[in-house]
Amino acid sequence: MKHIFLFVLAGVLFSSCSKFLEEEPKSFLAPENYYKTANDAFIALTGAYDALGSNSETFIARRLQYITWFASDEALSPTLTAQKPLDEFSYVADNEDVSRVWNNMYAAINATNIVLNRVPAIEMDETLKTQYLAEAKFLRALDYFYGVRLWGDLPLVTIEVTALSQVDIARSPVADVYDLIISDLEYASEHLAPVNQNGRARKGAAKALLAKVYLTRASSVAAQAGDYQKCADLCSEVLAMPQHVLLADYEKAIGSEDEFNQESLFEWQGDRALISSGEHSIFGSFSLPRGMLVIPGQTASDGGGIAAEVQFFNKYPDDDYRKECTFYTSGPDKNGNTVTWQQLAVPYPSPAKKYINKNGATRDISSFSGNFTVLRLADVYLMRAEALNEVSGPTTEAYAMINAIRKRARNRDGVNPSATPADLGGLSKETFRDAVLNERAIELGFEGHRWFDLVRTKRLVQTIKAVHPEYPVTDKHLLFPIPANEIQLNSKIKQNPEW
Template sequence: MKYINKTFIGLIMLLVSVGFVSCEKFLEEEPRGFLAPENFYENERDLFTALVGVYDALGTNSETFLARRLHYLTSLPAGETYTPTLSDQRLLANYTFTNDHADINRVWSSMYAGIVRANSVIHRGASVPMNEGLKQQYIGEACFLRALFYFYGLRLWGELPLIVNEVTSLGDVNVGRSSLKAVYEQIIADLEFGIQTVPPTNQEGRATLGAIKALLAKVYLTRASSAAGGPDDYQLCATLCNQVLDMPEHGLMPDYQLIFGPPNEFNRESLFEWQGDRKLSPLGEHSILGSFSLPRGIRIFPEQTASDGGSTVSTVAYFNLYDERDYRRESTFVYEGESFNGQWLSWEQFPTPYPAPCWKYVDRTATSRNDFAFCGNFIVLRLADVYLMRAEALNELEGPTDEAYSMINTIRERARNRNGNPTDFPQNLEGLDKDGFRDAVLLERAVELGFEGHRWFDLVRTKRLVATLKAIDSTLPVSEKHLLFPIPPDELLLNELITQNPDW
């Protein structure tokens, strides 16, 4: 059934609704009902509750945005994952989707829902009587979240309707698409404000100074190779990355497996992560990523049934990017295991014959199915990404300098630490020219950051999406038009000022 997109009507409803679902680590509070914004923002507690509503827009009920739908758009079309069981999502993996695909509509809708909530906090927050420093911090966090939503949207759709004021009528959202330059400038302005107002340490699951600087570095790195690119973008990226790496609050975890899973939430390497822990929110912001990526027919926890898992698997081509000697391979995939009749099977013999990319989104220590399958946070930004961004930016500026090698080799050195037992793989890189180093960084990002929401964006910004996928399957109908997703057709009907992306 076609998903009927009602974004703009929903935005207006959100405007008058302040019944935000609260994240339990932030604030335990009953919904406040339906109030006009001018009657709601009366004190610090009101502003904080509204801010929690913006965080809540990142994902709700294992369904919207980071909780589920965004991953379909960034993993399946990247040749990273495939779905044996979900027919609608298989269209994304096979590049047979059309402009009215339901997941594209849902991501667009939830993105703008988050932007509208952020706009309300930013606009109304200024007049709330409370401690000025804390007020500016809350507004800075909302600016970070608005920038994050717009940055995802810019990379998915290109030019976007830029809505930065509080929405009070349908006329406020019936605007045309702003230029890439204008959207980038708004994202940068929001993040620069956040840098001035958000502290380096904060409560778990909320923005920090390190997260904001890392996101801004990624914005500059992405803009550098776009039509809106500026001459200083690579240098700005490299400088911001260095500032984050110098922060005492952050550092690489000594073992790759210590980065992920509920026992390791909000560790020193994690800069920003979305809470998907069912233990905290049984009916709310839990993650379905672990459940979807469990291997079907292979028992890896006591309560697992033969039908569990298998909705999302790794493609064989992506799995083959990982050398069998690489510790990150066994830390990311289930590629062998015991069947329910006691046979030991390799992934080729699984009932769903693909490696399972589950280890980053499950609790290996859990004793129940729900705790095992529904408790993995989604890490939006972590420090290893910053090392690799700086390596890439330095190479684009000067070629593979000693500092650039140091960045990527630091990540490879950590990968050699297998449960405290050093190995000799992967070895440090050396002797590459600029093109070879660029290729090496892209491969390192694929292996280090697998299934963390970066692969599609990396292939698009480096202009390698079509060639990479065609090299795997020459019959795949992917083309240059797929570098951007289509604007949902319902939006075109609701807003005559919006135009469609080329060839859609």
């Protein structure tokens, strides 16, 4: 963290985003000469959003997925040599991807702290000011929520960094990190608008994220009585909001041509086009099936960097609509012959369908830069089902939640209904818990939840061992190592156990 703030001392870099952030970029402006007007506040908020991911590299744009997708049973990296240690659990404390996520996360936190520290003193419309502060608190909570799940105890930085001595601090306990996250999200839940411009935080997103925070804390060392009930109650509030609807067609719930739909709660914008290179995600282009023609008339894909583990692919029943909405399993090769995924140069199922523009006419990178959906309503249904089961076992309402998700999958595209997956019933508390975890894997596959679900349910080790018994995965992998260079720079930071 310490070295990532070196650039902060030279000034603050703001960059702009299309769709809702249209201001001209302002680079390296001294703080004392800035933060005077409402427009300055807006530009600062722009920087906080942009810090979530930029140039196809930072944080949510790529590296967070690398360390969580590959380190679960969900995905592997057949062609990305540098990422193989993540998949094989041979990574060490100086792993570049782990370090990048740490650094990017704290850069994003600092961007939110600039808003929270500077905007209150600006003379501007108070309602608008409160909205901006609520958005910044939502973003800071999201940043720290990723961090506490990845590393546990964290240095808590809540002020704008202007000197290196400000980040030479020890890690705070998990409980304190959760306290800050919850406080930020309570403020955001109260002050955010129910609707907002595309790509920006809104009330439903804050409540849903707070529900996920309680669900996660409930099985952590910081667990408190009532966490599961608080999760269930917040999920109920989100489900009651008319702005959010479970779409009839699963395929429309996520995808670059269906961005910011009624099921979506919060998305990172992966298709910004202010500059010719950069500002896009890699999820679509990297997970294309290598050697298959995805767009008729175009060259065969050279993707394959992100592929599905075969065992994870097999979790999806063949006649479950969500399988065909997630994976490319067959298609024409460059000679026009139909090939299956087993015949590809990289013989793994491709999960690209969730991220490419299926209506795209070209294979230009921007056609494959779909947003990353951080939260959507189906997740809320399944969180409520899980929380209710933990409180009272598989109640009628808990079944209603999970079966609503399964019913949507049966409806397919509304034209060709299927018998799979059937409604659940007659389960014990333990088997219902298993069913929810499996449902989350299928419903939310490749959306950034699997590793976190396996860790919070204490199933990471047994799940990986069942797929790859030769991998040296142990309980130490329930947390990532603090980056080695961070420990070298900050003597107050101690490493996670066994790293």
